[in-house]
Amino acid sequence: EVQLLESGGGLVQPGGSLTLSCAASGFTFSSYAMNWVRQAPGKGLEWVSYISGGGDNTYFADSVRGRFTISRDNSKNTLYLQMNSPRAEDTAVYYCTQVTTEVIRNWGQGTLVTVSS
Amino acid sequence: DIQMTQSPSTLSASVGDRVTITCRASQSISSWLAWYQQKPGKAPKLLIYKASSLESGVPSRFSGSGSGTEFTLTISSLQPDDFATYYCQQYNSLWTFGQGTKVEIK
Numbered sequence: 001e002v003q004l005l006e007s008g009g010g011l012v013q014p015g016g017s018l019t020l021s022c023a024a025s026g027f028t029f030s031s032y033a034m035n036w037v038r039q040a041p042g043k044g045l046e047w048v049s050y051i052s053g054g055g056d057n058t059y060f061a062d063s064v065r066g067r068f069t070i071s072r073d074n075s076k077n078t079l080y081l082q083m084n085s086p087r088a089e090d091t092a093v094y095y096c097t098q099v100t101t102e103v104i105r106n107w108g109q110g111t112l113v114t115v116s117s
Numbered sequence: 118d119i120q121m122t123q124s125p126s127t128l129s130a131s132v133g134d135r136v137t138i139t140c141r142a143s144q145s146i147s148s149w150l151a152w153y154q155q156k157p158g159k160a161p162k163l164l165i166y167k168a169s170s171l172e173s174g175v176p177s178r179f180s181g182s183g184s185g186t187e188f189t190l191t192i193s194s195l196q197p198d199d200f201a202t203y204y205c206q207q208y209n210s211l212w213t214f215g216q217g218t219k220v221e222i223k
Contacts, residue, residue, distance in 0.1 A: 045153075045161065050212075103163070
């Protein structure tokens with residue numbers, strides 16, 4: 001069974017930094033691309049970032065490009081999202097997701113990030 | 118960027134009703150479309166991929182159709198467990214979600 005467990009959320013000040021982690025299990029982690037998807041309180045879903053299985057290809061939504069970094073450690077079966085200079089509009093639940101043939105198939109339970117002073 | 122527009126935003130229906138949700142893409146996405154169901158406080162769940170392929174374990178009352186720019190999700194007979202918010206999503210070029218359709222009890 002695929003399991004994705006996010007951690008690292010919490011309160012962060014605007015302009016600060018925060019790193020989210022996602023521990024994956026139940027599948028061969030290095031064989032699958034991964035995405036981060038977020039959902040602001042009471043709002044819809046927004047794709048944030050993509051990383052290929054080997055970590056050599058990454059993509060970002062325009063709203064976070066240049067501020068967020070995605071990475072993975074395949075030896076630890078862990079995905080990361082480093083959030084630099086967060087803004088109030090980055091406040092959201094962040095979901096770690098597994099991508100299979102471009103389909104976002106499996107989701108973690110999410111971790112809440114609140115950007116506020 | 119590809120924009121996805123769902124209609125309606127809210128739908129009131131009763132158990133047993135046939136329900137249809139529409140999703141339009143701002144440009145052709147072939148059949149690279151998925152549908153998700155989300156309940157309050159929970160992660161989304163994949164229902165349909167490649168416009169009409171039913172994900173394993175999803176009840177057969179859910180079906181999807183369409184190609185190009187026009188797509189529909191149909192629930193043939195609404196069940197109590199189906200009251201939720203539904204999202205379409207394109208994956209032809211990166212990923213974009215529609216704004217969601219909340220299916221509520223009439």
